[in-house]
Amino acid sequence: MSTHTLHFFDRVDTALHDATLRTALDRATTRFVGNRAGAIGALSDADRLRDQARALRAYALSRLDELLERLAERVEDRGGHVCWASDGEEAKRYIAELARSRGVRSIVKSKSMASEEIHLNEALERAGVEVVETDLGEYILQIAGETPSHIIAPAIHKTREQVGALFEQHLGMPPTTEVPPMIRAARQALRQRFLRADMGISGVNFGVADEGAVVIVENEGNARFTTTVPRIHVAIMGIERIVERLEDLAVMLQVLARSATGQKLSVYTSIISGPARPGEADGPEEFHLVLLDNGRSQILGGQYAEALMCIRCGACLNACPVYQSIGGHAYGGVYSGPIGAILTPLLQPDLPDNHLLPHASSLCGACQEVCPVRIAIPDLLLRLRADAVKAGKFHPIEKTAIQTYATMMNNPALYRASGKFAHLGARLLRRKGRIRRLPPPLHLWTRGRDFPSLPAQTFSEWWEERERQRRSG
Amino acid sequence: MSRNQILANLRTSLASNRPWLEEVSRSAPHAPPPFVHPPAADLVAQFCEELAKLEGRAYPVADGEEALEVIGRLLDERNARQVIAWDLEQIDLPGLPALLAERGVSLLDADVQGPGRKERLQTLEPVAVCLSGVDCAIAESGSMVLRHGPGRPRLASLLAPAHIAVVRRSQLVRGLGEALALLRERHGATLFDATSHLTFISGPSRTADIEMTLSLGIHGPPEVHVVVV
Ligand code: SF4
Numbered sequence: 001m002s003t004h005t006l007h008f009f010d011r012v013d014t015a016l017h018d019a020t021l022r023t024a025l026d027r028a029t030t031r032f033v034g035n036r037a038g039a040i041g042a043l044s045d046a047d048r049l050r051d052q053a054r055a056l057r058a059y060a061l062s063r064l065d066e067l068l069e070r071l072a073e074r075v076e077d078r079g080g081h082v083c084w085a086s087d088g089e090e091a092k093r094y095i096a097e098l099a100r101s102r103g104v105r106s107i108v109k110s111k112s113m114a115s116e117e118i119h120l121n122e123a124l125e126r127a128g129v130e131v132v133e134t135d136l137g138e139y140i141l142q143i144a145g146e147t148p149s150h151i152i153a154p155a156i157h158k159t160r161e162q163v164g165a166l167f168e169q170h171l172g173m174p175p176t177t178e179v180p181p182m183i184r185a186a187r188q189a190l191r192q193r194f195l196r197a198d199m200g201i202s203g204v205n206f207g208v209a210d211e212g213a214v215v216i217v218e219n220e221g222n223a224r225f226t227t228t229v230p231r232i233h234v235a236i237m238g239i240e241r242i243v244e245r246l247e248d249l250a251v252m253l254q255v256l257a258r259s260a261t262g263q264k265l266s267v268y269t270s271i272i273s274g275p276a277r278p279g280e281a282d283g284p285e286e287f288h289l290v291l292l293d294n295g296r297s298q299i300l301g302g303q304y305a306e307a308l309m310c311i312r313c314g315a316c317l318n319a320c321p322v323y324q325s326i327g328g329h330a331y332g333g334v335y336s337g338p339i340g341a342i343l344t345p346l347l348q349p350d351l352p353d354n355h356l357l358p359h360a361s362s363l364c365g366a367c368q369e370v371c372p373v374r375i376a377i378p379d380l381l382l383r384l385r386a387d388a389v390k391a392g393k394f395h396p397i398e399k400t401a402i403q404t405y406a407t408m409m410n411n412p413a414l415y416r417a418s419g420k421f422a423h424l425g426a427r428l429l430r431r432k433g434r435i436r437r438l439p440p441p442l443h444l445w446t447r448g449r450d451f452p453s454l455p456a457q458t459f460s461e462w463w464e465e466r467e468r469q470r471r472s473g
Numbered sequence: 474m475s476r477n478q479i480l481a482n483l484r485t486s487l488a489s490n491r492p493w494l495e496e497v498s499r500s501a502p503h504a505p506p507p508f509v510h511p512p513a514a515d516l517v518a519q520f521c522e523e524l525a526k527l528e529g530r531a532y533p534v535a536d537g538e539e540a541l542e543v544i545g546r547l548l549d550e551r552n553a554r555q556v557i558a559w560d561l562e563q564i565d566l567p568g569l570p571a572l573l574a575e576r577g578v579s580l581l582d583a584d585v586q587g588p589g590r591k592e593r594l595q596t597l598e599p600v601a602v603c604l605s606g607v608d609c610a611i612a613e614s615g616s617m618v619l620r621h622g623p624g625r626p627r628l629a630s631l632l633a634p635a636h637i638a639v640v641r642r643s644q645l646v647r648g649l650g651e652a653l654a655l656l657r658e659r660h661g662a663t664l665f666d667a668t669s670h671l672t673f674i675s676g677p678s679r680t681a682d683i684e685m686t687l688s689l690g691i692h693g694p695p696e697v698h699v700v701v702v
Contacts, residue, residue, distance in 0.1 A: 062494035228627045228631065278623075
């Protein structure tokens with residue numbers, strides 16, 4: 001077995017043995033799942049709204065070429081600049097060159113998955129510019145030197161004690177384990193960063209083609225500062241994140257906020273069209289929109305096109321029993337959870353153990369159930385699995401094992417039976433909490449790795465019980 | 474050129490997948506719903522209730538005089554000597570300039586454009602209160618809709634620890650769909666000609682990034698006070 005294939009399993013293993021992470025994930029995902037269910041349940045007609053959201057996403061994708069041209073043209077009409085970037089390198093080159101030519105020394109950033117996808121910060125730092133993440137969670141991770149574990153709550157794996165220690169060290173805050181002083185310290189420190197920055201870089205939730213505008217949603221206000229205070233605003237948008245009309249937002253923003261955090265609307269929704277107008281007191285003098293392709297224009301023509309409907313709400317992560325157990329880091333890419341298992345191999349194809357990601361799912365269907373645009377995530381995962389096998393990405397041993405595993409996962413009865421069987425057998429094979437050999441054909445799995453011993457319940461027993469409790473509770 | 478390459482790729486891709494996408498596109502109507510919750514009888518009550526759920530404070534008042542009283546009290550409580558505000562003519566509340574003058578509260582010059590931008594930002598930073606009007610307000614989500622442009626600085630709803638906003642009863646709509654339709658009706662296709670920036674504000678700035686503990690005011694105002702006249 002090649003060593004790189006161990007990485008994914010190692011990460012999973014590490015995650016499963018990290019008690020702090022498990023508690024944090026449990027707390028966060030349970031809360032998000034509850035909030036989402038409450039918010040969606042309160043709608044007069046949630047099904048209709050989700051159908052509309054799906055139809056609007058499909059519409060936008062079906063005319064993506066035309067809508068992008070319109071968006072770019074109207075942004076330029078309003079005095080903005082547009083960079084069409086085929087890949088991350090082009091986007092990074094454009095932004096780094098812009099920073100250089102404008103004498104930019106310090107940049108503030110609000111959350112942007114697209115910029116993480118292309119590793120923008122590293123490129124800018126190499127160019128000698130200071131980059132500060134300003135979303136509280138992202139900021140905590142930046143000073144800790146870590147990566148996000150959750151799309152909406154990136155630093156959920158950090159305890160307040162850890163955050164306190166970081167702030168003590170980096171912000172000179174007096175020692176404390178109370179949250180309010182930490183919030184005040186971060187507010188003060190980041191406020192100064194905003195006021196001193198020469199450039200602000202943001203992501204984009206939706207581009208609005210007709211208006212030449214970009215939409216950014218957030219709760220903290222850091223994106224408002226990022227797009228208002230510095231002299232230059234650069235917005236990075238994955239080319240698929242577009243709607244045609246302003247009115248479409250009345251559907252998209254409502255499903256996004258409810259699915260992400262259970263809010264009716266996010267605290268701040270900013271719709272920005274070009275730089276500040278003449279006579280305007282604040283707002284940026286320059287506005288640049290970077291349209292990032294990075295493989296998306298090809299994905300649109302293939303069997304994974306549906307994944308481009310994703311609006312990055314994170315609901316499928318929270319609903320996923322695998323994600324609930326292993327968290328975001330284990331997936332290895334920028335995008336985690338069920339949709340990450342699809343997007344990462346497509347958008348970050350260089351990561352070595354991508355072919356294993358589509359297996360980080362029990363195909364229980366919870367993701368599709370909660371997805372506001374009803375992406376057929378389990379179907380797409382199955383196709384990716386088949387593709388990876390066809391492309392010869394698997395070692396023959398992995399291949400047989402995974403096929404067996406897939407057959408079982410796809411047949412609930414067989415899965416339950418084998419789970420029970422494996423369960424009994426596993427108890428007999430267990431040594432010091434680790435299973436060193438599984439019975440055939442699963443022994444193929446354990447030839448190269450230990451298999452963590454199974455919990456007291458099988459997964460499907462646990463799931464059924466959980467569902468039972470949920471229904472009765 | 475990347476632009477042409479990207480567009481060419483998209484067209485090739487759509488040649489195979491457009492029929493499927495169009496079919497999904499036709500599977501549901503595109504017209505947005507005007508609102509998404511069961512309609513409430515009293516929009517003022519609904520707005521105030523929703524804002525309270527977001528930890529914002531609403532002050533439904535009978536008339537302009539009472540509105541001025543509330544604002545005066547809020548300014549006094551915060552010991553506000555200076556405010557950052559919209560042009561007062563753009564806030565629909567007669568008597569507001571007199572109220573500020575009486576108390577010796579000065580309006581900061583919010584213009585930061587041109588050279589010296591960072592220095593001016595530093596001068597504005599300690600301001601105690603933001604003061605603005607709205608274009609409309611959404612009852613079912615407790616949101617305010619603010620169009621920014623000349624005479625309407627963005628920082629006048631962002632910079633200070635307290636944001637006081639004046640909403641007229643007639644500015645209340647039920648839902649987001651209605652709000653966007655209203656903007657369209659008023660401004661037509663030229664909505665973004667004078668407006669560079671449109672913001673929906675639903676309560677105070679919040680985060681739950683440390684252990685999922687809700688905290689207000691991480692970047693934007695921790696206090697949002699809305700006077701509904
Ligand atoms: S796939 Fe669906 S549920 Fe998952 S993040 Fe995207 S939109 Fe949300």
